[in-house]
Amino acid sequence: MDDNLISDAMKQSFYARNHHSGDGDDDVTLNKGDGGRDIVDGVVLKSNKRPRDPVLMPLSSTGGFKDLVVDGPMSSSIVIDVNTAKVSDLESETSSSSSNEMYIDVDDDDGFLKKVVQNAKPVIIGKNLNTGKFIIHPFDKDETLTAKFYLKKFGLRQFLEAYLPDELTSLHLYYLIKLLGYELKDQQLLNLISSIIDVSLDYNSADGVDNKSLIIYNNFNDPLKKEFIARILKDFQSVISRVIHTPLRRPHYMTIEKFIAKLKSAKKIIVLTGAGISTSLGIPDFRSSEGFYSKLRNLGLDDPQDVFNLQIFRENPSVFYNIAYMVLPPENIFSPLHSFLKLLQDKDKLLRNYTQNIDNLESYAGIKPEKMVQCHGSFATASCFSCHLNVPGEKIFNSIRKVTLPLCPVCYDKRQYLFSIGNNKKDQEIENESDNEKESHDNKENHNDDDNDDDNDALNSSLSESSYSDPDMYVAKSFGVMKPDITFFGEPLPDKFHNSIEKDVKGCDLLICIGTSLKVSPVSDIVNMVPQHVPQILINKDPIRHCNFDLSLLGYCDDIAAYISKLCDWKIDHPKWNDLSKQEFKNEKLQEGMYNISKSDA
Numbered sequence: 001m002d003d004n005l006i007s008d009a010m011k012q013s014f015y016a017r018n019h020h021s022g023d024g025d026d027d028v029t030l031n032k033g034d035g036g037r038d039i040v041d042g043v044v045l046k047s048n049k050r051p052r053d054p055v056l057m058p059l060s061s062t063g064g065f066k067d068l069v070v071d072g073p074m075s076s077s078i079v080i081d082v083n084t085a086k087v088s089d090l091e092s093e094t095s096s097s098s099s100n101e102m103y104i105d106v107d108d109d110d111g112f113l114k115k116v117v118q119n120a121k122p123v124i125i126g127k128n129l130n131t132g133k134f135i136i137h138p139f140d141k142d143e144t145l146t147a148k149f150y151l152k153k154f155g156l157r158q159f160l161e162a163y164l165p166d167e168l169t170s171l172h173l174y175y176l177i178k179l180l181g182y183e184l185k186d187q188q189l190l191n192l193i194s195s196i197i198d199v200s201l202d203y204n205s206a207d208g209v210d211n212k213s214l215i216i217y218n219n220f221n222d223p224l225k226k227e228f229i230a231r232i233l234k235d236f237q238s239v240i241s242r243v244i245h246t247p248l249r250r251p252h253y254m255t256i257e258k259f260i261a262k263l264k265s266a267k268k269i270i271v272l273t274g275a276g277i278s279t280s281l282g283i284p285d286f287r288s289s290e291g292f293y294s295k296l297r298n299l300g301l302d303d304p305q306d307v308f309n310l311q312i313f314r315e316n317p318s319v320f321y322n323i324a325y326m327v328l329p330p331e332n333i334f335s336p337l338h339s340f341l342k343l344l345q346d347k348d349k350l351l352r353n354y355t356q357n358i359d360n361l362e363s364y365a366g367i368k369p370e371k372m373v374q375c376h377g378s379f380a381t382a383s384c385f386s387c388h389l390n391v392p393g394e395k396i397f398n399s400i401r402k403v404t405l406p407l408c409p410v411c412y413d414k415r416q417y418l419f420s421i422g423n424n425k426k427d428q429e430i431e432n433e434s435d436n437e438k439e440s441h442d443n444k445e446n447h448n449d450d451d452n453d454d455d456n457d458a459l460n461s462s463l464s465e466s467s468y469s470d471p472d473m474y475v476a477k478s479f480g481v482m483k484p485d486i487t488f489f490g491e492p493l494p495d496k497f498h499n500s501i502e503k504d505v506k507g508c509d510l511l512i513c514i515g516t517s518l519k520v521s522p523v524s525d526i527v528n529m530v531p532q533h534v535p536q537i538l539i540n541k542d543p544i545r546h547c548n549f550d551l552s553l554l555g556y557c558d559d560i561a562a563y564i565s566k567l568c569d570w571k572i573d574h575p576k577w578n579d580l581s582k583q584e585f586k587n588e589k590l591q592e593g594m595y596n597i598s599k600s601d602a
Contacts, residue, residue, distance in 0.1 A: 192228065
């Protein structure tokens with residue numbers, strides 16, 4: 001192992017000392033801890049010799065940093081000696097004896113915890129001397145489950161002792177992040193790691209004895225440069241904290257037959273849906289390699305999600321409206337999967353559909369408002385950012401398609417006046433005599449809704465030069481701009497979500513998650529809120545490793561909906577059902593509780 005692995009990470013941490021914003025897990029915090037130690041997001045950096053105030057110096061001038069101490073929320077401290085890369089208990093440094101025995105709950109009924117302990121093995125990473133690439137052992141969801149239970153049961157110290165080898169690199173920490181069901185947040189770092197890992201060769205495979213002889217499993221330097229190591233440490237700590245503090249259910253794997261029987265008998269089903277149920281209609285999802293966010297990286301945003309950032313919209317709504325046409329939903333169409341939800345409703349089985357989608361296609365399919373919670377809002381309605389005038393979403397669709405700002409008919413005159421005297425007059429981007437403003441002005445002239453007449457009079461009567469005569473006054477670009485009623489980052493979820501979720505999770509008898517990666521809180525937390533005995537089913541294109549489903553059906557959502565309906569002898573009310581009902585499907589068991597569903601070859 002490269003002796004600079006940990007020390008370099010510490011030096012990178014010092015860069016963040018005076019730049020912490022205090023906004024959450026995404027920031028690296030370096031604070032003075034007890035005993036003169038420094039803490040980086042819960043990772044305690046300890047040295048035997050160093051100046052009183054840490055500064056960036058060559059290691060030779062500081063005497064070197066010897067140890068990295070990891071304080072776990074549920075464990076005692078860990079020391080990683082960077083000279084030997086050996087993990088040890090901090091207390092053992094001051095004690096003459098130390099016990100490495102683990103407490104095992106011998107009362108578990110089926111020996112599950114004993115199996116967890118027996119299956120915990122140090123991470124093995126090889127290096128192919130011929131290609132220079134690294135080889136990482138593949139793992140399945142049972143190994144992920146084992147690792148999570150081990151961490152929660154025995155704490156961080158024993159988890160690191162069990163899973164980290166004597167000689168480690170940053171790739172070992174990356175492996176543990178993956179093993180626990182998560183992925184790095186940093187796309188640049190993820191791409192770099194992917195470029196140095198040989199995914200085509202498993203060190204346990206029988207392919208080529210000659211290849212095996214060229215693989216070494218230790219005595220190689222860390223492949224990553226120092227600027228990347230702190231990033232891995234930060235993500236590693238975040239994953240550890242999340243696993244420890246998140247309820248963990250032990251799945252009871254189901255067969256497809258048992259699921260069909262449960263589906264037929266269930267009366268209170270919660271269906272949690274995501275963007276994957278609409279992709280067959282040409283609507284992109286958000287987080288896949290070909291999804292919406294991946295198409296926005298050329299906009300120069302620090303984070304593609306910033307297009308849905310409330311503060312950015314307040315300052316410059318054109319950031320959102322320059323791309324809004326890309327997520328504008330089609331009208332009056334829906335997929336076979338949407339019709340499958342309607343089928344569950346018609347059979348009086350649907351307790352609630354919690355949808356993360358903003359396309360409002362569930363309503364087009366006939367899902368009743370009382371049976372649906374649009375967790376992130378939708379394009380169904382739009383509201384003025386200033387006066388909160390609410391209109392049907394279709395009223396702003398034309399402006400969205402033309403990539404112009406949809407303006408409030410009530411606030412139009414006031415906006416024009418404020419921008420004519422404000423200090424941001426020169427900053428107007430889509431304002432002067434645009435087609436959008438003409439349309440908005442026309443809408444104002446034709447706006448005869450009696451419910452809003454009083455508001456119009458009040459707003460217009462307050463418009464006077466004496467009220468707004470300060471030439472230095474700054475007017476936000478969002479003044480008088482209509483915003484679709486979708487939930488931006490920085491906005492609370494709708495009241496309907498909070499008013500329904502607690503009662504629903506206590507009363508449901510089946511949870512089905514469809515077309516979602518379950519990465520956005522608090523909706524993703526629903527799987528942890530449902531009682532342990534309630535079966536949890538995943539229908540998705542890809543598996544989800546940070547959740548423990550009793551059954552995962554992988555494939556295209558429409559195909560799986562048709563497959564399930566045929567097994568239940570149900571008919572989906574959709575124009576495509578005639579073709580789908582004639583289609584033969586096959587299931588392939590990938591592992592316990594996980595099947596791939598696909599169309600049979602003609």
